[in-house]
Amino acid sequence: MAHHKSAKKRIRRNAARAEVNGARIGRIRTFVKKVEAALNVGDKDAALAALKVAEPEMARGAQLGVLHKNTVARKVSRLTARVKAL
16 A cells, blocks of 8 residues: 555556556457458458558557557558458
8 A cells, every 4th residue: 555645646547547548448459340340251341441440549549658559550560461452
């Protein structure tokens, strides 16, 4: 248990940020799953549309520090390659 006022505040802040970051990661996963679903069906137009929505969301996550920028770059690259291969 924290003994200093600043440490107690840091614990509260960390909990709040963890909730926001978790929600953002969940949102990104949802967008990626939409791309995956379209790829599994084989619908190139739907996959391309879903990717255009997912890519900026993933970039925003990297910009805000929720995900590492290289992780986002790798995932976007792989999804783009899979959409292109359809």
